[in-house]
Amino acid sequence: MSALPILIILPLLFFAFIAALVGIWHQRLSRYMAVLGVTLALAAAAQGLLTVLTVGEQRYFLGGWPPPFGIEYVLDPLSSFMSLVVLCIGFFVVIYEPGAAFYQAPRKGIPVYPLLMLLLGGLTGVVLTGDLFNLFVFLEIYSLASYTLITLSGKRALVASFRYLILGTIAGGFYLLGVGFIYFATGSLNMADVASILPGICTSPAIMAAVALIVIGLSIKMALFPLHIWLPDAHSYAPPAIAAILASVQIEVAAYALVRMMLDVFQPYYLCNMLSINSVIAWAGAAGILFGSALAIPQRDFKRMLAYSTVGQVGYIALGIGLASPLGLIGALLHILNHAFMKSCLFLVAGGIRYQTGLREIPWFAGLGRRMPLTMAAFVVAALSMIGIPPTAGFFSKWYLILGSVDSGNWVFVTVILVSSLLNAVYFFGVIERVYAKPPAGYPEEVKAKDPPISVLAPILVLAAGVLGLGLINVVIVTRVLELVVASLY
Amino acid sequence: METYYSILPLAAVLVSLLAAGLITLSGRRPNIRESWTLLAGVVKFGIVLAMLPSVLQGRFPEITLFAISQGISLVLRADTLGIIFALSASFLWILASCFSIGYERGLSDHKQTRYFSSFAICLSATIGIAFSANLLTFVIFYEILTIATYPLVIHKETKEAIAAGRKYLVYLLTGGVALLAALALTFHTAGGTDFKAGGFLTMEAGTGMLMALFILFLVGFGMKAAVMPLHSWLPSAMAAPTPVSALLHAVAVVKAGVFGFARAFGFVMGPALLGEIGALNITAGLAGATIIIASLLAFSQDNLKKRLAYSTIGHLSYIVLGVAILSPQAWSGGLMHIVNHAAMKITLFFCAGAIYVTTHREKVSELNGIGRRMPFTMGAFALAAIGLAGIPPVGGFVSKWYLALGALDAGQTVYTVILLVSGLLNAGYLLSVVGRAFFMKSDNFTKFGEASLWMLVPLVITAVLSVLLGLFPDRFFHLYSLSAEVARSVFGGGL
Numbered sequence: 001m002s003a004l005p006i007l008i009i010l011p012l013l014f015f016a017f018i019a020a021l022v023g024i025w026h027q028r029l030s031r032y033m034a035v036l037g038v039t040l041a042l043a044a045a046a047q048g049l050l051t052v053l054t055v056g057e058q059r060y061f062l063g064g065w066p067p068p069f070g071i072e073y074v075l076d077p078l079s080s081f082m083s084l085v086v087l088c089i090g091f092f093v094v095i096y097e098p099g100a101a102f103y104q105a106p107r108k109g110i111p112v113y114p115l116l117m118l119l120l121g122g123l124t125g126v127v128l129t130g131d132l133f134n135l136f137v138f139l140e141i142y143s144l145a146s147y148t149l150i151t152l153s154g155k156r157a158l159v160a161s162f163r164y165l166i167l168g169t170i171a172g173g174f175y176l177l178g179v180g181f182i183y184f185a186t187g188s189l190n191m192a193d194v195a196s197i198l199p200g201i202c203t204s205p206a207i208m209a210a211v212a213l214i215v216i217g218l219s220i221k222m223a224l225f226p227l228h229i230w231l232p233d234a235h236s237y238a239p240p241a242i243a244a245i246l247a248s249v250q251i252e253v254a255a256y257a258l259v260r261m262m263l264d265v266f267q268p269y270y271l272c273n274m275l276s277i278n279s280v281i282a283w284a285g286a287a288g289i290l291f292g293s294a295l296a297i298p299q300r301d302f303k304r305m306l307a308y309s310t311v312g313q314v315g316y317i318a319l320g321i322g323l324a325s326p327l328g329l330i331g332a333l334l335h336i337l338n339h340a341f342m343k344s345c346l347f348l349v350a351g352g353i354r355y356q357t358g359l360r361e362i363p364w365f366a367g368l369g370r371r372m373p374l375t376m377a378a379f380v381v382a383a384l385s386m387i388g389i390p391p392t393a394g395f396f397s398k399w400y401l402i403l404g405s406v407d408s409g410n411w412v413f414v415t416v417i418l419v420s421s422l423l424n425a426v427y428f429f430g431v432i433e434r435v436y437a438k439p440p441a442g443y444p445e446e447v448k449a450k451d452p453p454i455s456v457l458a459p460i461l462v463l464a465a466g467v468l469g470l471g472l473i474n475v476v477i478v479t480r481v482l483e484l485v486v487a488s489l490y
Numbered sequence: 491m492e493t494y495y496s497i498l499p500l501a502a503v504l505v506s507l508l509a510a511g512l513i514t515l516s517g518r519r520p521n522i523r524e525s526w527t528l529l530a531g532v533v534k535f536g537i538v539l540a541m542l543p544s545v546l547q548g549r550f551p552e553i554t555l556f557a558i559s560q561g562i563s564l565v566l567r568a569d570t571l572g573i574i575f576a577l578s579a580s581f582l583w584i585l586a587s588c589f590s591i592g593y594e595r596g597l598s599d600h601k602q603t604r605y606f607s608s609f610a611i612c613l614s615a616t617i618g619i620a621f622s623a624n625l626l627t628f629v630i631f632y633e634i635l636t637i638a639t640y641p642l643v644i645h646k647e648t649k650e651a652i653a654a655g656r657k658y659l660v661y662l663l664t665g666g667v668a669l670l671a672a673l674a675l676t677f678h679t680a681g682g683t684d685f686k687a688g689g690f691l692t693m694e695a696g697t698g699m700l701m702a703l704f705i706l707f708l709v710g711f712g713m714k715a716a717v718m719p720l721h722s723w724l725p726s727a728m729a730a731p732t733p734v735s736a737l738l739h740a741v742a743v744v745k746a747g748v749f750g751f752a753r754a755f756g757f758v759m760g761p762a763l764l765g766e767i768g769a770l771n772i773t774a775g776l777a778g779a780t781i782i783i784a785s786l787l788a789f790s791q792d793n794l795k796k797r798l799a800y801s802t803i804g805h806l807s808y809i810v811l812g813v814a815i816l817s818p819q820a821w822s823g824g825l826m827h828i829v830n831h832a833a834m835k836i837t838l839f840f841c842a843g844a845i846y847v848t849t850h851r852e853k854v855s856e857l858n859g860i861g862r863r864m865p866f867t868m869g870a871f872a873l874a875a876i877g878l879a880g881i882p883p884v885g886g887f888v889s890k891w892y893l894a895l896g897a898l899d900a901g902q903t904v905y906t907v908i909l910l911v912s913g914l915l916n917a918g919y920l921l922s923v924v925g926r927a928f929f930m931k932s933d934n935f936t937k938f939g940e941a942s943l944w945m946l947v948p949l950v951i952t953a954v955l956s957v958l959l960g961l962f963p964d965r966f967f968h969l970y971s972l973s974a975e976v977a978r979s980v981f982g983g984g985l
Contacts, residue, residue: 391634402670403678414671421663422664422667433655436641472558475559
């Protein structure tokens, strides 16, 4: 038993409270506390990944109670990979300038950074826990934090957040119900334990209901088509930093939970009952890819366009999961990593533009390429990655997904992935064209525009460089980390 | 095939990438900025030239960079086919850069930094395409080329340019997507994507899969190679500045497309295999139709650049025809045409650009009598036109000769006829311009003289080069030997 798993979550929760206390006294310092907490957690996560790759799985029993009685936290290849992704993005968001992150510097008395820490803590907890109910607890922690953080943008955000709250709570409720059924049927809440008990009670209708409920609940959280309807509003109205975390990390943590449940917990059960949930998820993903990409095209609001784009990207991940083949899963996991970097870069660019010029809608972005060269350069890199142009990261995750689909002989999926690249090109090049080729319309905001200050620009540039770098070193990630993940799940 | 480790292929690709960075940083000092371009061009050509001796001996410099996907690495290798393309592209870039300097300064154009740095990145991608040793590396550089050329197509930022840019992207990205599918299927079928002379796919894959692959390659490469009906982005892309049209749309981008055909037909699938599944006939048919239709359409274009665009479409299909006929001579002819056509067409575009900068005329009908004021320019135009029509001693005759011989050899005389007819049509729509320029009178041009030396010297050089390539096909970089060697290896079974 090793303390490493809990050492990743603890700084986040601990510093959430410290930041809250310090914030009462001095607002600015709460952000520094948050930065400190995330840095510690990130260091622990990096150490965790290294340890898992060299030594092996690490487990921690909360309170010393061994499973199946106690709550267990597990660092295996998948969870250490995911926790590193979550905390990387979390780090960049936390160091991002608050004025750009939240549309305005947080007003006195609003514990923005503590809530952000709770959000990150909840996400990390979902990733690292090995207990079904504990997953629900952390799920709710981060959901509640996110509902609150979305509302910082004003009235419309309030409505969007409320809708998200209703649907998110339903999702959590479904998940909980499913866990309840599992508990009644197996008597255990520990994931590994349940996985070993399930083969013996394959045909139990309670388990079938549990599978359905859990998959649906997590699909809502993941915004898998057609259960995505809360996403466009929530992400377009959320403050840019929050939207960055939601779109790039929260969605993927939900996808992680789905992977964990389907491939780890239920896998033996599937084998003996031959449910075809995999193909349902893959087809829903394919539909989501086309739907999200197509609906992003007519959007005028930049963040709304990115939100619909996210629906499409979630489809890729779902397609990879549903392919039920090693290459497909590698593609999905690589896309989780790549999308986290690309999408957060894009949302932080949106924040930077809003901060510097107050502009939100694409038609008004004319001529910004000249005025904000570095920001727009980062945007172009991220956009090319979303379209899937090599050697950026996005090309490689799509490549593995295509290979996985070809391997499974599923030509429809191949066509969907390829066509969606073209659809993505339409709306991203629409912005690129506007930014670089159209002369500024003369609005005072455009004329005065220049690159935002380094506190805004630094995270954007590092993320964009990461998008390019991740593409070039994708083989290292695949062979060292992802293949281990796939081996442990198949 | 003998290969040895060498950093030169990588250096050739990276030189202009480095230059692009330096160009962006020197935006405020135009003279320094332009000197980066010229320096990079000379260095790049030098590096490519340095690899020529060993390639001629059959020893190919190769460098494996790093794994870019499971089981596939980024590998750059200067082989015979690649060096033909690389030599022509890098040499002509030097001339095109000189021309660009004259053109851009003559027009006091905007956003010159973006122009020159995009150009440099494009050349990096082009050399990367030339030296790719496997299909994945190829596709990566191919897609980079598409994106890197976009800023150049929309450079003028007029409505026409932006619309041309959109059309450009639609066509070329669709092609890229088809190519990606072909790549995935190739990897799935063969387990690897390394180029091998004579092809590495066999009938084992099944006719259905091979046909699917063929169609995907046809669409993927046919877009850049402007094979009809996938050609219409090319005339629209004439909205780009003339040096862009000259280098990219006569030498680099479109030649990357026909180069892709050569790679796919010679190094992935093999002519024998393609012949068996009937793919060669389909390709040759499309190419032949393109040649004739494009030549006919060229007549109806009054805009000089558009006329040259259709001419390019026709001539690209000469090369496609060359690799679609089951004969080594046709291959030789086609590959030689890559270089010959490049030299001749770039001359024509340079002339069009010189005329535009000096007189702001774009239409053929407005060019009466311009020969008297710009004799060197129109003289060069005439030389290149003669060559494109296939009249000796200019280079176009040599490549056409081998193409025609190859067609006869393979028993497909219809293509010999098509080549002859097209020669006549070429003479018609090009020499009529020359005729207008020298033999018709008008008072429009009394104020003008030749364009600046930055533009005049390159076009004279390329015109002279076209003639020299016709008189001494093997003297310059052993073009003939290289092409023949590629043909031999593709048909003879391996290098």
